Amino acid sequence: MAGADGDDSLYPIAVLIDELRNEDVQLRLNSIKKLSTIALALGVERTRTELLPFLTDTIYDEDEVLLALAEQLGNFTMLVGGPEYVHCLLPPLESLATVEETVVRDKAVESLRKISQEHSPVDLEVHFEPLVKRLASGDWFTSRTSACGLFSVCYPRVSSTVKAEIRQHFRTLCSDDTPMVRRAAASKLGEFAKVLELDYVKSDIISLFTALASDEQDSVRLLAVEACVSIATLLPQEDLETLVMPTLRQAAEDKSWRVRYMVADKFSELQKAVGPEITKNDLVPAFQNLLKDCEAEVRSAAAKKVKEFCENLPEDSRETIIMTHILPCVKELVSDTSQHVKSALASVIMGLSTILGKDNTVEHLLPLFLAQLKDECPEVRLNIISNLDCVNEVIGIRQLSQSLLPAIVELAEDAKWRVRLAIIEYMPLLAGQLGVEFFDEKLNTLCMAWLIDHVYAIREAATCNLMKLVEKFGAEWAQNTIVPKVLGMANDPNYLHRMTTLFCINALSEACGQDITTKHMLPVVLKMSNDQVANVRFNVAKSLQKIGPVLDSNALQTEVKPVLEKLATDTDMDVKYFAQEAIRVLALA
């Protein structure tokens, strides 16, 4: 009972506030996530003067709590009284921006960037910019790394004197003693360059970029490659050669494989950023070198870019460049020592056929496809098979079928079930491209063999595969080729195989239609209701439930209902349950 002057409306908020300090992390987290509720109840005044000071010093907590707090504060502007007071949020976010946990720091920086937009230009200079400076000259590198992400949001909105200071701070951080800070600066270099005036990009950013790109730490140098993309897009074409290319060339030949890897990984972006002329003169040889790199990781990364690089070559010289410069390297990669390289190549190589056209494909690419189809590594073969559609469009799959078949058969019988699973998934695609005759002749037996695989995942995938094939080839085909074989398994001595019949029927009934289901499948299912294995019997109940909607009401009433009623009195508990379930769903009661 509430007292005379009592009121329990504050109670839930009181609990939330107290739970900010609960021993249970989950409860603290819960409270932090409802921080807006607390702030709303306290009102803007008390939020500013009491809640925020408390939160500013609560940085001892678990990472997940701090992360939630950093996120909440980014959406707190209205709760402290609107843009006029948004600067009150800076102290807690500032302390969060110095914690050691990167995710928390990043989130704090993200929130700071967000609320910077809500600062008026005056507040930005009075409150926000000093915070950035404090962080940038902090004792510990955690605060300096956080500062790197804040320059670009305040730069466009401050006066030219402050702009000059910001540029100076950024310069200082680019040559910081600790690699952590230099990495943070390098990763924000591109973003900062975007907000700078072009003259400063040329005078300031380029020298920083050159310095970071020749840093003693590879972890810094490799980040400069990313910056290279953004800087190159900002500069006019005529300046690229002198300002960016020397550094890029150097990065592509860096002593450290990790830097070269980064160049390979970003190759398409770099290609777009520097434009067609430089691509022709510089990137083509660089790409050739990356494809021949001594480190397999680099070759893999470059191999993955082969198709994209070729596609984006300038049209007038595309074919010549591919034929004379790229293809010879690709040919070597087909017999690379590393299977990762080969499989990376196999996942894109088919794409070259659309670029090169029919004649070149037949003459130059086909031998490579065939070689990869015979590769010892299953992943390589799979990657080729999974991309068959590209070739199909250009030369038709028939050219490949002679080699395709042995490759498929071998994968279909691979000792690793995951490999078998992968090839099953491509069967509908292959069947569509090879046509029904070829399929019946060569692949049908494989598809049926998977139904009795000893791994359940394979049998399951095989069932699903049959359904897709029927959707592709039609009910009549199903009736002639698949259904008899599936139904034949109903008499198999192994109960697992008998159950596979039921699973197939579940999958096929809809695609096959009412006629086939009623005439051919239903009798088999009903007959199996007398199976001695309970698992088979309850799967009969489940199957009946599943195929029920395909049947007409006559069959349901006269054939299905009696069987289900019988199963509903089965001695086995599960059989009973599923039979009752089926009766209920099919509304036969």
Next chain:
Amino acid sequence: MAGVVGGNDFQWCFSQVKGAIDEDVAEADIISTVEFNHSGEFLATGDKGGRVVIFQHEQECKNRPHLRGEYNVYSTFQSHEPEFDYLKSLEIEEKINKIRWLPQQNSAHFLLSTNDKTIKLWKISERDKRAEGYNLKDEDGRLRDPFRITSLRVPVLMPMDLMVEASSRRVFANAHTYHINSISVNSDHQTYISADDLRINLWHLEITDRSFNIVDIKPANMEELTEVITAAECQPNQCNVFVYSSSKGTIRLCDMRAAALCDRHTKFFEEPEDPSSRSFFSEIISSISDVKFSHSGRYMMTRDYLSVKVWDLNMENRPVETYQVHEYLRSKLCSLYENDCIFDKFECCWNGSDSAIMTGSYNNFFRMFDRNTRKDITLEASRESSKPHGTLKPRKVSTGGKRKKDEISVDSLDFNKKILHTAWHPKENVIAVAATNNLYIFQDKIN
């Protein structure tokens, strides 16, 4: 800094001893690693009981100006617990094999500690404020009537006594099949390496669910195994270079820029064996028990059973300096083999300016060598010689013939008292020496 190993103008004196005085030493209390942090303000020890103890250097006190500040316990925590690997039926000891401090990144301090299998990242932080004031409880902890809450209270932070907390931040597990012997933080401040008998892994300090195997010397057939990795360390300035030493007395230097896998070394340091001194024990005593880069990164030092060698990274065929630690034991190898002492793994360390080195021996003796003057000294860490601020007297072991006064004969050395772990303050002449369960701290005498 001339003559830190002693001379007319320089003497080591006793400062502190930590640990119980009892004669019976509990196995768990035996110190298994000692490490100063980068500023020397903190000193960490690990023991066989899986505990880490951190000492903090107190500021000099004004009324005793002749004394440098002392190291006092700052934080103690249980880093590792004994475990059992049920799949392999193996007990995993909690013993701390190595501690490495991370470069300081904010007001807290971080260190890595490892036992045989699992590496942990610890944060040691201070807290001096406490939140006060609840809504549902009054000051005495009594619950308030929920209906009588008429206003909301936001907790207020009040000052409190300084509290030091150690919290586990990351656990790097399941990456080592064999016993971890070394961990070393890379100069890029984001990765570190860990080495076991056959493999070296590269970790990112923020990622615990994967590491990259960069060295694997496991032969396809374990019967062909002839060599194991005994120690590994990252070069202090170049983030791409690390070295590892082997049980055959060789050191390989690898460059991570060259390839993702560092199975092929860039440099191979080996001193040709003197055929005249070859014996049954040659291979055992040439096994390297520790390798340490100098602070400059130009040199590295290796410790084998009888000597310490300093190598110039630019010269692979022989060390530039060799110091005999306890050559008098060469005639005793047979009995040292029988009591397993020959397999003891002595560590070694540089002083802050790389001008002197220190390593341990038996009978609680430890040795220092001055690289400039080529002088050496033997000192003893013992309760008897530890009078407050007393200077340490050099010890001598008689090497045959007549024993002079003040000398100890080889036969009376106590081989159960061994100094395996020592550490030198990175900036000053302060050393920490682990003698079984006691940690001795010595410093240069201030006149």
